[in-house]
Amino acid sequence: MNCSASRHKVLDAAEYRHYSEAVITPVSLESRAAENLRYIRETIERANTFTAVPGWGGLWMGVTSIAAGVLASRQADFSGWLLIWLAEASVALTIGIVALRLKARATGQVLWSRPARKFALAFAPPVAAAGVLTVALWRAGAGAVIPGTWLALYGVAVMGAGAFSVPAVPTMGVGFLVLGCIALLLPSFGNLALICGFGVMHIVFGLIITRRHGG
Amino acid sequence: MAKANAARNSPGAAPHVPSRNAEQPDRLIHEHVRLGMMSALAANDALTFVDIRNILQTTDGNISVHARKLEQAGYIRCTKSFQDRVPRTEFALTAAGRRALNRYLDHMEALIRAVRDR
Numbered sequence: 288m289n290c291s292a293s294r295h296k297v298l299d300a301a302e303y304r305h306y307s308e309a310v311i312t313p314v315s316l317e318s319r320a321a322e323n324l325r326y327i328r329e330t331i332e333r334a335n336t337f338t339a340v341p342g343w344g345g346l347w348m349g350v351t352s353i354a355a356g357v358l359a360s361r362q363a364d365f366s367g368w369l370l371i372w373l374a375e376a377s378v379a380l381t382i383g384i385v386a387l388r389l390k391a392r393a394t395g396q397v398l399w400s401r402p403a404r405k406f407a408l409a410f411a412p413p414v415a416a417a418g419v420l421t422v423a424l425w426r427a428g429a430g431a432v433i434p435g436t437w438l439a440l441y442g443v444a445v446m447g448a449g450a451f452s453v454p455a456v457p458t459m460g461v462g463f464l465v466l467g468c469i470a471l472l473l474p475s476f477g478n479l480a481l482i483c484g485f486g487v488m489h490i491v492f493g494l495i496i497t498r499r500h501g502g
Numbered sequence: 503m504a505k506a507n508a509a510r511n512s513p514g515a516a517p518h519v520p521s522r523n524a525e526q527p528d529r530l531i532h533e534h535v536r537l538g539m540m541s542a543l544a545a546n547d548a549l550t551f552v553d554i555r556n557i558l559q560t561t562d563g564n565i566s567v568h569a570r571k572l573e574q575a576g577y578i579r580c581t582k583s584f585q586d587r588v589p590r591t592e593f594a595l596t597a598a599g600r601r602a603l604n605r606y607l608d609h610m611e612a613l614i615r616a617v618r619d620r
Contacts, residue, residue: 316617326537327607330557330558334553392586
């Protein structure tokens with residue numbers, strides 16, 4: 288048997304026919320090219336994900352928020368209540384920044400990378416709006432809706448920034464937004480809603496992020 | 503043969519010249535890990551060695567080998583420094599690397615169009 292006859296015998300056999308077709312058809316070239324483009328797109332998406340979200344930081348922010356909520360509920364006047372929550376906001380911000388730096392350093396990531404900048408740019412505007420609205424609502428004597436406003440706008444900030452981060456982050460944002468809407472409709476539960484959101488939800492999602500995304 | 507390989511892998515080796523043949527994609531980028539590195543770097547100003555390892559979910563050795571090939575071709579730039587006494591390696595895409603990746607993308611898209619137009 289010569290070499291050519293042998294090749295025909297192999298490639299014409301029914302069990303190998305699909306192989307020879309797969310090798311030579313233009314459709315396989317197209318699918319490989321499409322697969323390469325899909326791989327490039329998925330890699331770019333992964334490279335654009337901000338993964339230095341600090342789970343431990345969220346957990347400690349939750350713990351201090353519960354303490355602040357308990358302390359605030361014992362205040363006789365609104366000014367005392369507001370002062371405690373504003374102090375808690377500064378404490379939580381400090382914890383967040385320190386935890387972010389520690390996680391970025393531990394995982395060898397660039398802290399001010401493009402995904403981190405996008406995360407910060409999406410997060411900052413709703414939080415700034417919450418700050419301005421706090422002053423406006425306080426001056427208008429509508430302090431009862433401040434907790435709902437804080438929770439809803441923080442939820443919007445976390446949802447928006449979460450688009451550039453791990454899936455747990457936007458999910459947490461949805462939770463805050465829902466809680467904020469409830470607090471806006473039932474203002475008498477405002478302080479409790481703040482404890483549930485900034486306290487319990489931060490602890491739960493902090494633990495999830497710590498377990499799934501390395502601290 | 504060994505001599506040729508040594509010359510190719512030495513730091514002063516001649517830069518990679520991409521294929522001008524329209525039928526052939528740039529073989530240097532066509533490799534899976536190198537394509538991943540180039541794509542990840544195209545989406546960022548710079549990425550550390552650890553960032554790339556986490557994005558591509560591959561080994562240190564694999565990244566080192568492929569990064570060296572891309573660097574020798576002039577497609578990426580490597581910067582080594584220390585942060586808190588810990589060595590830090592950072593990669594960035596060069597202008598030539600970005601052009602090569604764009605050419606590769608054009609090639610893949612043209613391939614798909616050509617098959618669909620048949």
